[in-house]
Amino acid sequence: MTDAFSAASIAAPMIPRVARVVKRKREIEDVVTLEIEGGAFDFAPGQFNMLTAFGVGEAAISVSGDPADSARLIHTIRAVGAVSRALTELHVGEPIGLRGPFGRGWPMAEAEGRDVIVVAGGLGLAPLRPALYRLFAEREKYGRILLLFGARSPADILFRDELEAWRGRLDIEVEATVDHARGDWRGNVGVVTTLLSRAQFDAANALAMLCGPEIMMRFVANALLERGVAQERVYLSMERNMKCAIGFCGHCQFGPVFICRDGPVFPYSQLRGLIAKKEI
Amino acid sequence: MIESIEHIVKEHRFFAGMDAGFVALVSGCAKNMRFDPGQYLFHEGDSADWFFLLRNGSVAIELRDPARGAVTVQTLHEGDLCGLSWLVPPYRWTYDARAIDLVRAIAVDAACLRRKSEADPRLGYEMMKRFMPPLVERLQAARMQMIDIYGAHD
Ligand SMILES: Cc1cc2nc3c(=O)[nH]c(=O)nc-3n(C[C@H](O)[C@H](O)[C@H](O)COP(=O)(O)OP(=O)(O)OC[C@H]3O[C@@H](n4cnc5c(N)ncnc54)[C@H](O)[C@@H]3O)c2cc1C
Ligand code: FES
Numbered sequence: 001m002t003d004a005f006s007a008a009s010i011a012a013p014m015i016p017r018v019a020r021v022v023k024r025k026r027e028i029e030d031v032v033t034l035e036i037e038g039g040a041f042d043f044a045p046g047q048f049n050m051l052t053a054f055g056v057g058e059a060a061i062s063v064s065g066d067p068a069d070s071a072r073l074i075h076t077i078r079a080v081g082a083v084s085r086a087l088t089e090l091h092v093g094e095p096i097g098l099r100g101p102f103g104r105g106w107p108m109a110e111a112e113g114r115d116v117i118v119v120a121g122g123l124g125l126a127p128l129r130p131a132l133y134r135l136f137a138e139r140e141k142y143g144r145i146l147l148l149f150g151a152r153s154p155a156d157i158l159f160r161d162e163l164e165a166w167r168g169r170l171d172i173e174v175e176a177t178v179d180h181a182r183g184d185w186r187g188n189v190g191v192v193t194t195l196l197s198r199a200q201f202d203a204a205n206a207l208a209m210l211c212g213p214e215i216m217m218r219f220v221a222n223a224l225l226e227r228g229v230a231q232e233r234v235y236l237s238m239e240r241n242m243k244c245a246i247g248f249c250g251h252c253q254f255g256p257v258f259i260c261r262d263g264p265v266f267p268y269s270q271l272r273g274l275i276a277k278k279e280i
Numbered sequence: 281m282i283e284s285i286e287h288i289v290k291e292h293r294f295f296a297g298m299d300a301g302f303v304a305l306v307s308g309c310a311k312n313m314r315f316d317p318g319q320y321l322f323h324e325g326d327s328a329d330w331f332f333l334l335r336n337g338s339v340a341i342e343l344r345d346p347a348r349g350a351v352t353v354q355t356l357h358e359g360d361l362c363g364l365s366w367l368v369p370p371y372r373w374t375y376d377a378r379a380i381d382l383v384r385a386i387a388v389d390a391a392c393l394r395r396k397s398e399a400d401p402r403l404g405y406e407m408m409k410r411f412m413p414p415l416v417e418r419l420q421a422a423r424m425q426m427i428d429i430y431g432a433h434d
Contacts, residue, residue: 122430152430179425181352186380189340189355191421198357213429219420 013246016052016097019073021090027158031123032088033064033076036096041073045130046105046237046265050245051075052097053086060242060260061087062127063101067134073098076126076158102245103264106131106209107235114233115143115201119220121150121192121212125158127237127264128211136172143206145172146199150192150216153178154185175199192216193223203228209265211237218275221268234268236275285310288386292333293359294410302403309392315379321362328371330387331363337383342376353425354418355380361414366390 023035043049048062061084065074079085090096108131116135120128135145147166151157157176167174175195177188188195192212206229210217217236224234240259243251247261255274257263286307289295295303313332315321321332321339332339339362341354353375356362362385365373371390397404 150430152428156430177355179353179428179430182348183340183342183350183352185352187355188357189352191424194417194421197417198359215424215427216429219424 013099013102014244016050016058016099018095019098021092021094021096024090024092027076028156030079030088031076031158032079033074034087034090034096035065036073036075036098040070041101042070043067043101043130044105045108045134046127047101047103048127048245048264049075049098049100049102050242051077051087053083053090054095054097056086057083058097059083059087060102060239060245062237062264064126064129065133067130068137076123076129078123100245102260104262106237106265107207108134110233111135111207111209112141113143113205115146115206117146117148117196117199117201117206117208117224117229119148119150119192119196119208119210119212119217121216122152122156123158124210124212124216124237125149128209129159129162131209132166136166136169139171144201146201147172147174148192148195148199149174149176150195150212151176151178152180154181154187173199191219193219196220196223196227207233207235209235209237214238214275221272225268231269231272232267235265236268236271237264238266238271239264285312285386288312288335289333292335292386294333294361298406298410302406305396305400305403306388306393309389309396310386311389313385313387315383315385317379317381319379319383321377321379321383321385322373323376324373326373328363328365328373329390331361331366331390332377332385332387334358334360334362335384335386338380339383340378340380342378344376350376350378354421361411364411364415364418366394367411 019036021034022037025033027033043063045067048060050058051061052058061075061077064076065072077084077087079088118128177190177195181189208224210220221234225231238259240252242260243249245260247258252259289307289310290303336358339356340352342350342352345351362377
């Protein structure tokens, strides 16, 4: 048996190491950001870790911190079921299981020299935040940078302070919209695709990064294609239930690809025929 | 210099590329209007006698809910069309439209345009072609809002 397929080499990435929560912040209802003591942890924007709430289970969670700051390992988690809820309920000092980073992230090198359109929906801003930190840190390498963000209501806007700070910058364009709002909200109301129809960019030389509910990404991707952006340069981060996260169990299979190993970030050209199919 | 209403209509995104003769017909039904912040362009239940093409400023489309007060379901901005109820009988607004900031708009007299469209169906067809894309876009947006895409789902 070659080394690559030895039991030990398969098992190693399957064994979580035990880390501790060092900081916990409630962002919005049901969403918590955890800082985990990770030692020096290098990751690429868009990659994810498998986090374990001991006694409950394991879930795939994207790294949401700054890739330039390898000393702080940050994840933003929304409680939707047993595992994710248990993760959001961990307190400072409690143990958490960690393995990763896994997957292929955002195409940062390919974005260089291009207008970059980042479209995030709801919690989708978390997996995109590392890419945004990188874009801002290396601002001179890119053309226009547009961040379009959609949420259900003003109370559901993630990383609101940061969004407001980014909005104050003159070298990036930030637009947020919500599905509905009360009278005191002075921003946009409407689905995120409406922001796209007003956005100015050079479609022929643009690259887009999308993360959010799949239906939102589908509509945004199609709207980008209509504007003339090449489907090879529209990237989506996909979610499917994961078990091994290293391409062995087949749990995350999506047509011919494994989300954990071949993604989670894919060009739309690779997904277009699959994403609207009910049986996949 | 005061711009003629015909020039303003011609320059508006909604009428881009429209035949000069049709622009003249529409302009004959149009006038300039401005609304101060907080002022309503129209209210639910009122007769839909006008529609508006926004030139500056933003408008909130609101639904009134006894428990929650006014809920904004859409905002419209420069270049957008405000008001579709004038197209279908009984020509009544089904929502409120409130100026968020100072709004300047081209207001088009709906009865006047309907009359001219009946007389010249080519104008009517031209107008329909221009109204359909925002109508379909709004229907699609309403569907996405309706299924609450950002919520957790069972
Ligand atoms: C690559 C990748 C990156 C991810 N990054 C993050 C992240 O950064 N932060 C984060 O919070 N989650 C992230 N997720 C999603 C996360 O893995 C799931 O929410 C988690 O596995 C759910 O497990 P659970 O046991 O808590 O809920 P389950 O018991 O599996 O599900 C409970 C209920 O929630 C619904 N549900 C499951 N997942 C979601 C979801 N994502 N959104 C809405 N409803 C859902 C299910 O349909 C079910 O009804 C990521 C997933 C992948 C594949
Ligand atoms: S999670 Fe096992 S193959 Fe992807």
